Amino acid sequence: xxxxxxxxxxxxxxxxxxCTAACRQANATPVGVQWRQVLDIESGEFPDVRRSFVPVxxxxxxxxxCMHVCPTTATYQRDDGLVEVDYEKCIGCGYCAVACxxxxxHITHRxxxxxxxPMASESARFDARRLSVATKCTFCMDRVDxxxxxxxxxxxxxxxxxxxVNSCIAGVLSFGDKEDPQSNVSKLLDETQHFRMHEELGTDxxxxxxxxxK
Numbered sequence: 001x002x003x004x005x006x007x008x009x010x011x012x013x014x015x016x017x018x019c020t021a022a023c024r025q026a027n028a029t030p031v032g033v034q035w036r037q038v039l040d041i042e043s044g045e046f047p048d049v050r051r052s053f054v055p056v057x058x059x060x061x062x063x064x065x066c067m068h069v070c071p072t073t074a075t076y077q078r079d080d081g082l083v084e085v086d087y088e089k090c091i092g093c094g095y096c097a098v099a100c101x102x103x104x105x106h107i108t109h110r111x112x113x114x115x116x117x118p119m120a121s122e123s124a125r126f127d128a129r130r131l132s133v134a135t136k137c138t139f140c141m142d143r144v145d146x147x148x149x150x151x152x153x154x155x156x157x158x159x160x161x162x163x164x165v166n167s168c169i170a171g172v173l174s175f176g177d178k179e180d181p182q183s184n185v186s187k188l189l190d191e192t193q194h195f196r197m198h199e200e201l202g203t204d205x206x207x208x209x210x211x212x213x214k
Contacts, residue, residue, distance in 0.1 A: 003062070003081040004139060004154065005178045005206040006165070007185050007194070008055045013172045015040055015053035022167035023057075026140065028125035031112040035104075035137035036164045054209070055164075055173065058083065058104040058137040059197065062204030066096035066105065066134075075134070080177075081206055082139055090133035097134060101198045102205075104136050139175070155184050178206075190214075 015038055023029070023036035039054040064083045067075040074089035075096055097105035109132050113122050140162035147153060147160035154160045155176030165173040176185035185208075193212045196205040 001179055002079065003178045003206065004060070004144065004175065005081070005185055005208060006060075006139065006162070007174045007188055007208045007210055009172050009174075009188075009192075009210040010052060010054060011211065012170045013038070013053040013055065014170055015051075016169060018167050018169055019055060019164035019173060022163045023137070026163035027138075028122075028127065029106075029135075030108050030130075031114055033106045033108060033135070035106075035135075056102065056104070056197070057207075058100075058139075059102050059203065059205035059207040060137075060139060061206060063202055065099040065101065065201075065203060069095040069099040071095065080144070082141055082144070084138060084141060085134055085136065087129040087133045092132040092134065094134070101201055101203065105134050106136065107132065107134055 017038055019036050020034055020038060024034065027035060029035055036055065036057045039056055041052045041054060043050045043052065060081060060083045062081065064077060067077060067083060071093065072089045072091055074086045075083065076086065077083050092107055094107060097107060108130065111126065111131065118126065143160045143162065144154045152160045155174060158166050162175050165175045174185050174188055176183040178185055180186060188210065189208060191214060192210045193214055194208045194210045196208055199205060
């Protein structure tokens with residue numbers, strides 16, 4: 001079995017938000033919607049204060065609570081572990097947004113554009129199917145699917161790797177198949193100490209945060 005996951009090396013993230021911008025450009029998300037966000041966290045007490053940057057978004061859980069509460073089965077899990085939304089089935093009830101412990105779901109009820117009137121680029125990429133339905137990070141599913149057709153490897157070949165991973169200037173993000181012991185992410189996890197966000201909830205998140213070497 002395949003299980004695509006993402007890793008973030010928190011030792012390297014500088015909070016530049018390039019991944020956020022790349023995601024918005026690649027997925028044409030509307031104003032106010034960010035599928036890939038970077039949290040800016042301060043910890044400690046003066047004068048020993050630390051600033052940390054944490055990329056967040058859909059965790060593509062192995063046991064996704066959003067899927068279990070969906071009344072129309074619009075949210076589903078693929079064989080490769082990716083959790084997706086069928087816009088044709090989604091009724092925009094918001095149950096998934098409430099159930100998601102990562103606040104990764106977004107519902108936009110009207111078309112929003114950067115300057116009110118849509119620019120030519122915004123009009124060309126506007127997708128009416130995304131109105132009044134739940135949307136979220138897809139791990140750039142269309143690129144991952146293209147890998148099968150072209151004989152490429154997600155996480156290795158940029159053309160079939162999520163946009164946020166490709167754009168990261170500090171090499172924070174990695175993507176690949178956790179079930180393949182030779183994959184880049186498997187080797188990373190073998191060599192490092194890491195954690196998963198809200199793992200105690202039993203969601204089996206597919207996003208691993210690296211914080212130190214073994």
